[in-house]
Amino acid sequence: MSAILFFDPACDRPYDSQTLQQQAMGGTEATVVRVADALAALVVQHNRTSASGRYLPPRRDPAITHAVVIREARALAAVRDLYPNARVHLWLHDRVHPRSKRARRIAADAGILRELAVRVICVSDTQRNAVEAALRWMRVSDCVSASTIYNPVADDLHPDGSPIDDRKLVFLSSPNKGLKFTLDAFRAVRAAIPDMRLVVGNPGYKAGAAARLDGVEYLGPQPQPRVLAEVRTALCTFFPNFVIPETFGLVLAESKALGTPVLTHDCGAALEVLGDPAQVLPVSGAKRLYEGLLGACPTSWRRGPARLAAGLGLFDIYVERIRDWRAGARPVTGPDPRFHLSAVARRWREVLAT
Secondary structure, rough: OOOOOEEOOOOOOOOOOHHHHOOOOOHHHHHHHHHHHOOOOEEOOOOOOOOOOOOOOOOOOOOEEEEEOOOOOHHHHHHHHHHOOOOOEEEEEOOOOOOOOOHHHHHHHHHHHHHHHEOOOOOOOOHHHHHHHHHEEEEEEEEOOOOOOOOOOOOOOOOOOOOOOEEEEEEOOOOOOOHHHHHHHHHHHHHHHHOOEEEEEEEEOOOOOOOOOOOOEEEEEHHHHHHHHHOOOOOEEEEOOOOOOOOHHHHHHHHHHOOOOEEEEOOHHHHHHHOOOEEEEEEOOOHHHHHHOOOOOOHHOOOHHHHHHHOOOHHHHHHHHHHEEEEEEEEOOOOOOHEEHHHHHHHHHHOOOO
């Protein structure tokens, strides 16, 4: 039987299966826990000093047959030395495209990528297409291959008949993923529909200024059960993010599984995951220009420009879509078998077996 190990060289603090239920977690760490537990795999974290079940500190282990490095190619050499008999894989969760900063960082380890014939695991076809282009740019595509394995959601995640509050929107993601733009857009939504409110959560790994705005409730970092409860009863997940395109977007897949539509942009893997053009808006040049000019400004400084932009119609599409959904056109959505944990675990076994 194969001995599978996931190696996390970059996490801020150690985590394990209990962390997912008890604390806020980023999407990557939550995915590692779900996949590793489903595969009965070991998880090693660079900053762990004591074992917690199958979650271990670094140690040499010749019995490992598959070692999966999470995100950072710089850890490949150390993993090769710790697990000398393992086939080594690199599991990327971030955007990588030719000449990008991340691509250049990976290219610095092109020699070991070649030496180990590393297989790169991507979390969507959208991400994989860009990664394959980057591998060609690095001139390692002849020996380094890429495969897609989606991030998982629990098989039993589905609508449960919870009543929908058509006055509630939720933004439950890292604040650097367009929260300031989202708040500007919500100002316009609330001006047009005064009873709307926005619930904002945070996975906890990025600090975000909690600007005081009418109708906005800040939850702060919350564990998974609380996050899902908020999503279940929302009119939609309000995620007009184009600042940092999602390579997968766990919040998109989880919202879909719960029967809650998402109002987002055609950016990154959003359309691939949601599969519904009604939930995915184009990104206009005016929106990119607006955020390009104001992106570095704190939310409190954006009030005037946001009011001017609203007067020019920049946020009208969100107001119109929310009005339509409140009036009965809210999209019907539900669990997607592609993202079921059981299906994702099977895909991992298939990829590791080849």
